[in-house]
Amino acid sequence: MSEFISIGTRFAPLPSPFPFKRGGSLLDGRVAFETWGQLNDKGSNALLILTGLSPSAHAASNADNPDRGWWEAMVGPGKAVDSDDWFIICVNTLGSCKGSSGPASINPESGQPYRLGFPDLSVEDCARAAKAVLNHLHIDTLACVIGNSMGGMVALSFLQQYPLYARSHINVSGSAQALPFSIAIRSLQREAIRLDPAWNNGLYTEGSYPRNGMRIARKLGVVTYRSAMEWDGRFGRVRLINDDHASEKFGPEFEVERYLEAHAERFVDQFDPNCYLYLSRAMDWFDFCLSCAKGSTDVVESLAGINIGSVLVLGAETDILFPLHQQQQIAAGLSQGGARVSFEALDSHQGHDAFLVDIEKFAPPIRRFLDERKAEL
Amino acid sequence: MSEFISIGTRFAPLPSPFPFKRGGSLLDGRVAFETWGQLNDKGSNALLILTGLSPSAHAASNADNPDRGWWEAMVGPGKAVDSDDWFIICVNTLGSCKGSSGPASINPESGQPYRLGFPDLSVEDCARAAKAVLNHLHIDTLACVIGNSMGGMVALSFLQQYPLYARSHINVSGSAQALPFSIAIRSLQREAIRLDPAWNNGLYTEGSYPRNGMRIARKLGVVTYRSAMEWDGRFGRVRLINDDHASEKFGPEFEVERYLEAHAERFVDQFDPNCYLYLSRAMDWFDFCLSCAKGSTDVVESLAGINIGSVLVLGAETDILFPLHQQQQIAAGLSQGGARVSFEALDSHQGHDAFLVDIEKFAPPIRRFLDERKAEL
Numbered sequence: 001m002s003e004f005i006s007i008g009t010r011f012a013p014l015p016s017p018f019p020f021k022r023g024g025s026l027l028d029g030r031v032a033f034e035t036w037g038q039l040n041d042k043g044s045n046a047l048l049i050l051t052g053l054s055p056s057a058h059a060a061s062n063a064d065n066p067d068r069g070w071w072e073a074m075v076g077p078g079k080a081v082d083s084d085d086w087f088i089i090c091v092n093t094l095g096s097c098k099g100s101s102g103p104a105s106i107n108p109e110s111g112q113p114y115r116l117g118f119p120d121l122s123v124e125d126c127a128r129a130a131k132a133v134l135n136h137l138h139i140d141t142l143a144c145v146i147g148n149s150m151g152g153m154v155a156l157s158f159l160q161q162y163p164l165y166a167r168s169h170i171n172v173s174g175s176a177q178a179l180p181f182s183i184a185i186r187s188l189q190r191e192a193i194r195l196d197p198a199w200n201n202g203l204y205t206e207g208s209y210p211r212n213g214m215r216i217a218r219k220l221g222v223v224t225y226r227s228a229m230e231w232d233g234r235f236g237r238v239r240l241i242n243d244d245h246a247s248e249k250f251g252p253e254f255e256v257e258r259y260l261e262a263h264a265e266r267f268v269d270q271f272d273p274n275c276y277l278y279l280s281r282a283m284d285w286f287d288f289c290l291s292c293a294k295g296s297t298d299v300v301e302s303l304a305g306i307n308i309g310s311v312l313v314l315g316a317e318t319d320i321l322f323p324l325h326q327q328q329q330i331a332a333g334l335s336q337g338g339a340r341v342s343f344e345a346l347d348s349h350q351g352h353d354a355f356l357v358d359i360e361k362f363a364p365p366i367r368r369f370l371d372e373r374k375a376e377l
Numbered sequence: 378m379s380e381f382i383s384i385g386t387r388f389a390p391l392p393s394p395f396p397f398k399r400g401g402s403l404l405d406g407r408v409a410f411e412t413w414g415q416l417n418d419k420g421s422n423a424l425l426i427l428t429g430l431s432p433s434a435h436a437a438s439n440a441d442n443p444d445r446g447w448w449e450a451m452v453g454p455g456k457a458v459d460s461d462d463w464f465i466i467c468v469n470t471l472g473s474c475k476g477s478s479g480p481a482s483i484n485p486e487s488g489q490p491y492r493l494g495f496p497d498l499s500v501e502d503c504a505r506a507a508k509a510v511l512n513h514l515h516i517d518t519l520a521c522v523i524g525n526s527m528g529g530m531v532a533l534s535f536l537q538q539y540p541l542y543a544r545s546h547i548n549v550s551g552s553a554q555a556l557p558f559s560i561a562i563r564s565l566q567r568e569a570i571r572l573d574p575a576w577n578n579g580l581y582t583e584g585s586y587p588r589n590g591m592r593i594a595r596k597l598g599v600v601t602y603r604s605a606m607e608w609d610g611r612f613g614r615v616r617l618i619n620d621d622h623a624s625e626k627f628g629p630e631f632e633v634e635r636y637l638e639a640h641a642e643r644f645v646d647q648f649d650p651n652c653y654l655y656l657s658r659a660m661d662w663f664d665f666c667l668s669c670a671k672g673s674t675d676v677v678e679s680l681a682g683i684n685i686g687s688v689l690v691l692g693a694e695t696d697i698l699f700p701l702h703q704q705q706q707i708a709a710g711l712s713q714g715g716a717r718v719s720f721e722a723l724d725s726h727q728g729h730d731a732f733l734v735d736i737e738k739f740a741p742p743i744r745r746f747l748d749e750r751k752a753e754l
Binding site for chain 2: 116177178179180181182183184185187188190191192194195197212215216219220223227228231232234235236237249250252253254255256257260277281284287320323
């Protein structure tokens with residue numbers, strides 16, 4: 001049961017109590033964040049980054065923490081999200097274990113970790129928690145909200161809950177509602193963790209930790225984050241050089257198996273299993289239609305209720321987890337609502353994770369879009 | 378540790394010893410099969426069906442077993458694979474638990490099940506085992522070999538090992554070599570079983586059985602056998618009517634989760650876990666390039682070594698496990714080898730499993746192709 005908090009992480013308090021959409025509330029909660037660049041005199045250049053399921057607030061190296069961040073190639077001085085132009089704030093999602101309050105945090109009422117006593121988490125709660133950071137920093141207006149993957153869901157909820165607060169939006173490989181294939185994958189990841197005897201209904205310890213469940217969950221994640229096409233070219237049928245199959249029947253034998261193994265090994269001890277379950281379920285529950293006042297069950301029509309100036313929507317053609325037609329829906333809905341929308345379906349082989357790794361394809365449209373916004377400052 | 382043998386199953390002996398491609402051999406092995414229709418006087422109308430990973434030889438109801446078979450809508454009198462025209466033989470894959478020798482069978486030398494003592498299984502061994510059935514039935518020539526999914530792999534090896542024995546071939550959602558995405562999925566399924574403490578290195582009992590591992594493996598199978606597009610239309614975001622989420626945190630809540638649950642429940646006690654591991658690994662190992670004499674690493678060029686008259690290759694556009702470009706390769710290679718090849722990419726929403734369920738799309742091309750063959754008898 002651990003939180004993973006890197007140096008340089010800053011914290012904003014949540015209103016106390018902080019009520020959750022599905023019931024329950026937090027006392028003395030907090031949200032972790034980091035920043036890059038400076039707020040200008042007009043206070044008009046603030047830019048918010050909302051992350052996927054697992055990243056911390058450390059999007060890139062900065063003065064407080066020189067380590068490489070999860071979006072190092074995209075964020076910083078001279079990068080597409082340029083800290084010479086923007087005051088950039090990245091928030092660790094509520095419910096995570098990277099500094100924001102979550103199931104791995106200490107419940108001040110009991111002095112023990114919340115574990116499954118943490119309230120049911122919704123994407124809408126994550127959006128309100130991000131707003132608490134902006135209030136803490138006295139940000140009155142956002143030049144842009146960028147949301148990737150799960151962060152794309154949080155961003156849509158943010159725009160809906162705080163109309164006219166943000167002037168533009170970049171939605172990257174996002175979705176306005178979870179669809180059954182993605183729900184099935186995430187359900188299976190959660191089941192692998194829950195079926196691990198060491199999970200013990202959330203009461204695991206360091207000595208008895210659901211490593212096996214986390215391994216399966218992470219590997220299944222990696223399989224769906226990338227694309228078959230990328231792997232055909234990258235791994236083909238290449239065998240491991242030290243083929244230890246003789247010693248371990250059914251053990252890893254192909255390069256692609258070692259790749260999954262390396263990903264699992266890096267992840268299992270670096271993310272809290274209960275936090276994983278909460279964040280995963282929050283994505284399944286998200287349906288923009290239900291969070292907007294219009295009462296429509298049509299995604300495009302519901303999104304048209306959002307009032308925002310300029311929007312860039314990006315997706316990868318090989319994404320199987322948040323497929324391209326979901327980004328098309330976002331573009332169509334925000335456009336119908338009156339926004340000037342640019343939509344780009346990027347011909348990237350790297351699937352859902354493309355925005356993290358195929359910077360060559362994703363950086364130019366983001367830079368172009370933000371340069372246009374700079375001219376409006 | 379069980380075999381699952383339905384009434385009406387017949388058996389052909391394997392040559393004893395029966396050597397395996399990767400070493401080891403079986404004594405007193407056998408292969409399960411069933412038949413439909415009659416061999417004609419010329420002995421020219423025999424048709425072989427090779428199955429996917431899990432089906433038995435019971436493709437359809439017949440006089441010996443009136444139960445519905447796994448391809449009931451396709452095989453039988455008046456059906457696309459018409460038992461009024463053809464003497465149809467369906468073989469249970471070597472290594473399976475539905476009557477053919479496999480890890481769940483009794484080793485005559487020890488009187489105990491083979492379990493992990495069964496020799497390493499290759500697709501090429503499965504093809505030779507199928508030939509033993511035809512020898513047993515005194516079949517001198519095949520009008521057609523039909524292979525689905527894994528059976529499509531076995532069929533290609535069969536054609537390569539027994540040149541000019543079959544006059545035509547129907548390859549349905551097959552592949553000439555395993556690619557990394559499919560290897561990754563199968564590796565993960567095997568890992569889920571192997572990590573289940575009850576698997577116990579293959580020494581499970583009825584009382585301590587790797588149910589949890591088999592559940593995850595089967596659900597992951599179902600996710601990759603179908604398609605996201607089918608599920609969007611079929612399940613959408615429909616919730617279970619009796620929402621028991623309140624009683625079981627993170628438990629099933631969406632229809633798609635119940636669907637996976639039902640599939641898992643039907644499968645876990647009906648397929649032997651060790652057999653599953655063997656068959657799954659055999660698919661990963663299969664690479665037609667390595668099994669042909671030409672020494673080429675090019676799939677199309679290798680397949681061109683097969684000499685056969687007429688070929689029909691079918692695939693579904695939504696198949697993510699055996700993607701369409703693999704069927705295109707098979708068509709291209711056999712065509713380059715001189716066969717008259719028809720290739721149809723079927724616009725089916727049901728993914729890899731489409732040939733089992735979307736009979737409306739798959740039956741007409743199969744019927745047309747076999748009608749043409751009938752004219753050649």
